[in-house]
Amino acid sequence: GFCTRHGRYRPKCRAHAVPRFRCRTCRRTFSRQTFRMDYRDHRPDLNPRLFEALASGLGLRQTSRILGMTLRCTELKFRKIARHLRRLNLNLRGSLPSHATFQFDELETYEERRNTRPLSVPVLIETRSRYVVWAEAAPIRPRGTMTAARKRAIRADEKRFGVRRDLSRRSVRRTLYRGAEIAEELERVELRTDEKSSYPRLAKEAFGATRLLHLTTNSKLPRTNWNPLFPINHTEAMARDLMGRLRRESWLVSKKRRYLDLGLQVFMAYRNLVRPRFNRDRASPAQILGFVRRRLRLGELLSWRQDWGCLSLSPTT
Numbered sequence: 520g521f522c523t524r525h526g527r528y529r530p531k532c533r534a535h536a537v538p539r540f541r542c543r544t545c546r547r548t549f550s551r552q553t554f555r556m557d558y559r560d561h562r563p564d565l566n567p568r569l570f571e572a573l574a575s576g577l578g579l580r581q582t583s584r585i586l587g588m589t590l591r592c593t594e595l596k597f598r599k600i601a602r603h604l605r606r607l608n609l610n611l612r613g614s615l616p617s618h619a620t621f622q623f624d625e626l627e628t629y630e631e632r633r634n635t636r637p638l639s640v641p642v643l644i645e646t647r648s649r650y651v652v653w654a655e656a657a658p659i660r661p662r663g664t665m666t667a668a669r670k671r672a673i674r675a676d677e678k679r680f681g682v683r684r685d686l687s688r689r690s691v692r693r694t695l696y697r698g699a700e701i702a703e704e705l706e707r708v709e710l711r712t713d714e715k716s717s718y719p720r721l722a723k724e725a726f727g728a729t730r731l732l733h734l735t736t737n738s739k740l741p742r743t744n745w746n747p748l749f750p751i752n753h754t755e756a757m758a759r760d761l762m763g764r765l766r767r768e769s770w771l772v773s774k775k776r777r778y779l780d781l782g783l784q785v786f787m788a789y790r791n792l793v794r795p796r797f798n799r800d801r802a803s804p805a806q807i808l809g810f811v812r813r814r815l816r817l818g819e820l821l822s823w824r825q826d827w828g829c830l831s832l833s834p835t836t
C-alpha cells in the first residue's frame with residue numbers, strides 16, 4: 520500500500536507492457552523493473568541462455584559467438600548475473616534437517632599462470648543431497664619441483680605482483696563458517712574430510728568442539744564410489760566438467776581470482792537449484808533439504824533482485 524498505479528510503458532526489448540507506480544510519500548515514480556535482476560538490460564531475453572551456456576562449461580568467447588554479442592557485453596552480463604546469484608545462493612537457504620552431514624575438501628587450480636599463481640578452492644557440501652554449501656578461491660604459494668625456469672618466472676611474478684601470500688587457511692575458515700550458519704539447530708554436526716593437519720582446529724572453531732564429530736579418510740585411497748569421500752570428489756569432478764575455468768591446462772582459465780569466484784556462484788546456483796541431484800531424480804539438492812519447494816526454471820533464477828537479504832522477493836513469486 521505504499522504506492523499507487525501510475526500507468527505503464529512498452530519497452531522495445533519486451534513483448535508486454537511494464538507497469539509503473541508512484542510512491543505515496545515521496546511522489547516519485549518507478550516501474551516493476553526497479554525490482555528485477557535485469558533492470559536496465561538491453562537484451563534481457565539473452566540472460567537465461569547466457570546462464571545455461573556458462574553452466575554447461577562454455578567459455579565467454581564461444582558464448583558470445585553463439586548469442587551474437589560482443590565479448591565485452593558477455594563479460595559484463597556474466598558478472599552481473601553471477602553477483603545476483605551470489606546473493607540468491609545466500610538468501611535461499613535455511614536450517615538443515617537433523618540427519619544432515621557435511622563433507623569438505625580442497626581442489627587446486629590457478630589464475631593466469633599455472634607455475635606461478637596457484638589457487639586453492641575449498642568446497643563444502645551436504646553429503647546426502649549433494650548441496651554445495653559454499654566454495655571460493657584463495658591464493659597459495661607455488662610448490663612442487665622448482666626448475667631454474669620456474670624460479671625465474673616466480674621472481675618475475677613477484678616483481679610484478681609482490682610476494683604471493685597463502686590465504687587458504689582464511690578461505691577454509693570462511694567456508695566452514697558458511698556451513699555453521701545453516702547448522703545452528705543441529706545438536707551434532709558430522710564432518711568428513713581428509714587427513715590434512717589444519718582441518719581439526721578450523722572445524723572446531725566453526726562448529727564448536729562439543730558437538731562436532733570429525734571423521735577423516737586417507738586421501739590416497741582409490742577414488743571409487745566405495746571411498747567415504749566419494750560425494751565430495753564427485754562434486755569436484757562435476758565442477759571441473761561444468762566450469763571451463765577449473766579444467767586443467769585450459770585456455771578458459773580465469774585471469775583473475777575474483778572472476779573464478781563469480782564462476783563458482785554460477786555453478787552453485789545451477790547445481791543446487793536447477794539440476795536434479797542425480798539423473799534418476801526429479802528434485803534438486805535445495806529441494807531435498809527443504810530450502811525451495813521445487814526446482815527453479817532459468818527465468819525464475821534470474822528474476823527478482825536479491826539485494827535486500829531475507830526481505831527480497833522469492834524467485835517463484
